[in-house]
Amino acid sequence: MVKYEEKYRDEALQLTGKRSFDGTFTVKHRSHSNIALVKYWGKRNYQIPQNPSISFTLENSVTDTVIKYRFKKERWLSFDFYFEGTANEYFAGRIRKYLSVLQTYFPFLENLHLTISSTNSFPHSSGIASSASAMSALALCICSIEKKLFGTLRDEKKFLTKASFMARLGSGSAARSVFPGFVLWGESTAVKGSSDEIAIPLPVEINDTFSDIRDAILITSAGKKKISSSAGHGLMQNHPFAQARYLQANENIITLMSALTTGDKDMFTHIIENEALTLHSLMMSSNPGFTLLNERTWKIIDEIRNFREKTGKFVAFTLDAGPNVHLLYPGRDKTAIKEFIEQKVVGLCENERWIDDGIKP
Numbered sequence: 294m295v296k297y298e299e300k301y302r303d304e305a306l307q308l309t310g311k312r313s314f315d316g317t318f319t320v321k322h323r324s325h326s327n328i329a330l331v332k333y334w335g336k337r338n339y340q341i342p343q344n345p346s347i348s349f350t351l352e353n354s355v356t357d358t359v360i361k362y363r364f365k366k367e368r369w370l371s372f373d374f375y376f377e378g379t380a381n382e383y384f385a386g387r388i389r390k391y392l393s394v395l396q397t398y399f400p401f402l403e404n405l406h407l408t409i410s411s412t413n414s415f416p417h418s419s420g421i422a423s424s425a426s427a428m429s430a431l432a433l434c435i436c437s438i439e440k441k442l443f444g445t446l447r448d449e450k451k452f453l454t455k456a457s458f459m460a461r462l463g464s465g466s467a468a469r470s471v472f473p474g475f476v477l478w479g480e481s482t483a484v485k486g487s488s489d490e491i492a493i494p495l496p497v498e499i500n501d502t503f504s505d506i507r508d509a510i511l512i513t514s515a516g517k518k519k520i521s522s523s524a525g526h527g528l529m530q531n532h533p534f535a536q537a538r539y540l541q542a543n544e545n546i547i548t549l550m551s552a553l554t555t556g557d558k559d560m561f562t563h564i565i566e567n568e569a570l571t572l573h574s575l576m577m578s579s580n581p582g583f584t585l586l587n588e589r590t591w592k593i594i595d596e597i598r599n600f601r602e603k604t605g606k607f608v609a610f611t612l613d614a615g616p617n618v619h620l621l622y623p624g625r626d627k628t629a630i631k632e633f634i635e636q637k638v639v640g641l642c643e644n645e646r647w648i649d650d651g652i653k654p
């Protein structure tokens with residue numbers, strides 16, 4: 294099995310000693326957020342997941358990042374960061390930490406001054422986790438700088454694999470955002486080529502039932518999270534249910550892959566709703582425990598279940614590390630689901646806000 298850490302450390306030895314160059318150059322990437330169906334919750338060592346996860350990448354929730362870079366003689370990390378056109382100290386702190394980790398793999402960074410500008414398509418604090426798209430856009434940009442300076446990474450697959458590895462170092466779920474469609478991150482005995490270090494496109498034939506799956510993101514609260522996901526992952530370390538959870542997630546990967554190929558929507562629904570509620574049960578039962586869901590989250594879940602029972606339509610929910618509900622449904626039911634949202638759900642959303650998204654093919 295490939296050990297990517299070793300591989301990229303070896304490659305780094307070749308990525309030094311770049312002679313000075315004149316002028317300022319630009320790289321840019323758009324990266325898409327993703328929603329996990331089998332959740333990553335708990336990590337070990339440096340950003341290694343305790344269990345594999347499967348997500349799909351979202352079409353409309355994106356981060357656009359542009360990096361302008363120029364050569365400088367002094368050898369230290371130097372950059373400016375602008376979020377939505379304004380210098381942002383808080384994000385700059387996170388980026389500094391991230392870039393200092395990346396320096397191990399991209400030693401040429403110390404001879405560059407970077408001007409990084411990012412914008413999100415989704416409103417700031419809309420409750421959508423932006424770290425996946427943000428970190429993956431940054432990782433893709435840095436890999437592009439390597440490619441331009443050294444003529445490496447010309448092979449698309451190699452480029453994306455390295456970007457996924459690097460994105461993971463910024464935020465675990467960002468490793469999956471490098472790829473469209475359904476994506477697997479983490480080693481699974483059922484999937485050859487799967488790895489804890491990188492994500493890969495899910496190597497199964499996706500049944501038509503799921504190929505145009507949509508995600509209505511129902512915002513029940515856009516406030517800042519009470520606890521960071523890093524702190525949440527940390528609480529899995531001494532969690533009494535940790536081992537059972539990791540075993541369950543591994544089994545759910547296999548069952549979900551089978552549902553995705555056969556088109557078994559009942560199995561799909563059972564797995565993903567159980568995954569969402571398990572994630573939040575783990576949060577509630579950790580020490581200290583915490584709750585991210587609110588009354589409106591539960592009411593929306595009830596409405597979704599009632600609608601499914603009444604109409605027999607394929608609708609399922611999942612949750613991220615927050616109180617907003619992701620309502621999943623097939624593209625052909627778009628009109629019926631919009632009607633359902635307008636009649637039963639939008640009144641439960643904060644400022645009647647929801648985001649109309651779907652899988653990025």
Ligand code: PMV
Nearest residue numbers: 329332333464465466522614
């Ligand atoms: O990538 P992180 O460290 O923000 O963790 C993401 C955790 C979940 O969103 C709850 C689950 C997942 O697999 O995306």
